[in-house]
Amino acid sequence: MLNEQLSSQLKTHLASLTHDVEFVASLDDSAKATEMRDLLEQIAGLADRVSLRTDGTSARVPSFEIKRPASGDADMIEGVEFAAIPLGHEFTSLVLAILQVGGVVPKIGDETIAQIRAIDRNLAFETYMSLSCQNCPDVVQALNAMSVINPRISHVAIDGSLFKDEVEERQIMAVPNVFLNGEPFDQGRMTIDQIVGKLDTGAEARMADEIDAKDPFDVLVVGGGPAGAASAVYAARKGIRTGIATERFGGQVLDTMGIENLISVPKTEGPKLAAALETHVREYDVDIMNLQLAERLVPASEPGGLTTVELANGAKLEARTVVLSTGARWRNMNVPGEQEYRNKGVTYCPHCDGPLFAGKRVAVIGGGNSGVEAAIDLAGIVGHVTLLEFMDELRADEVLQRKLRSLPNVDVVLNAMTTEVIGDGSKVTGLAYTDRPTDEQHVLELDGVFVQIGLLPNTEWLAGTVELSERGEIVVDDHGRTSVPGVFAAGDVTTVPYKQIVISMGQGATAALSAFDHLIRTSAPEAELATV
Known part of the structure; x- marks a missing residue:
């Protein structure tokens, strides 16, 4: 074997x-x-x-x-x-x-x-x-x-x-x-x-006390995905006091199965890359605070002052500069029954949960690359897959669409607006959708719903502090600067286009270098600034 x-x-x-x-x-x-x-x-x-x-x-x-x-x-x-x-x-x-x-x-x-x-x-x-x-x-x-x-x-x-x-x-x-x-x-x-x-x-209270006792950081990174890891490495290499607070190191990468477009790494898997990111960060003098969820950002009250990040456990962290890299999460359908049947037939990870639906009928919501890839993978495990796409055409790459069309146990429904997840109180039994051109109602009998409709930035906790776009992303310039002096942002949480691992890493490095430049310029005497 x-x-x-x-x-x-x-x-x-x-x-x-x-x-x-x-x-x-x-x-x-x-x-x-x-x-x-x-x-x-x-x-x-x-x-x-x-x-x-x-x-x-x-x-x-x-x-x-x-x-x-x-x-x-x-x-x-x-x-x-x-x-x-x-x-x-x-x-x-x-x-x-x-x-x-x-x-x-x-x-x-x-x-x-x-x-x-x-x-x-x-x-x-x-x-x-x-x-x-x-x-x-x-x-x-x-x-x-x-x-x-x-x-x-x-x-x-x-x-x-x-x-x-x-x-x-x-x-x-x-x-x-x-x-x-x-x-x-x-x-x-x-x-x-x-x-x-x-x-x-009692562990959470002890951790909160330890965090409260920490001295202010020069750079505090919030979020431990590719952007956050890159920011921490680049900041620490400057020899300045660096901390990183993250709910889970690796972020969305942990939920990614195959990665084949990270330059110089022909093929890897999300958990392996996440472990490598943390290993790299730990090679430097970085204070890593895992299992920490940020709840509020309090900007510095004066130029060159300390910005505060308040955590869910009640602890507070202070820093001269902050890099926000809180990433994104799977987007919900926001229809009746979705939350009630989450993990009872509604799922967001075809690789993880697909084998539990062997021989059964399932639906995939979303016609982008993620949705079509999920349908292709599931077709080899489950009895039948119905892929529902809101628009009048699939958005996935043509090579994926050709593969999808070749599968005998997959149906594609376009112009389909999901309206409800149906269940018997303990598990999913069906899905209701509306045909958008005709307004005709349909119900599919099935056992599972795999949601693949994109990502939402994790920025709810920042409302009213930094400028956000209509989509809830942090607005940044080409240096990673936000609307708040001393606060920078990087990765999928920002307005930078194309949410890719390699782009997040580069953006994280940019944000850290910009934070270092900000520290130099806000701490140097005025006479020296004229020559910088």
């Missing part, structure tokens, strides 16, 4: 194990169980410290646990389980779980490890995921690490396509979907800090 190159790489990693690791598999005679056994046997054959037992008694079959047997120099570790054949995006999760059970310390901050060890109650986590989901590995890896660190925590990662009965029973229509002690815990991408913060109710 693993090719020669991958086996060689894995063998090198397994050489770092300091303790024995056991796979304890619960198998039957199914094809999937045979596939799981083959994978585990192949991995066990790569290292003397790894062995396989097939006498597992898990209620989920096929599945396997990863355990460390008790020995004289190490305690037993158990609680890491895969009810899945963890290939694809989850192969890294499997490798990390083996290494961590085998003695390799998780790459987590000391403070977070201390918080995890301090948990004094039994926590049994279950994560429903799909192997094509780029958001799922972060959650799986976080909960696996927590179960290695604290024996009172256990975790099982469940492939929804392998255990369809559970998915139906629990009405899971979006992944990752996490249950704790049998009850819903949370959905969507989560970092280990977010999970721990949700369990440790």
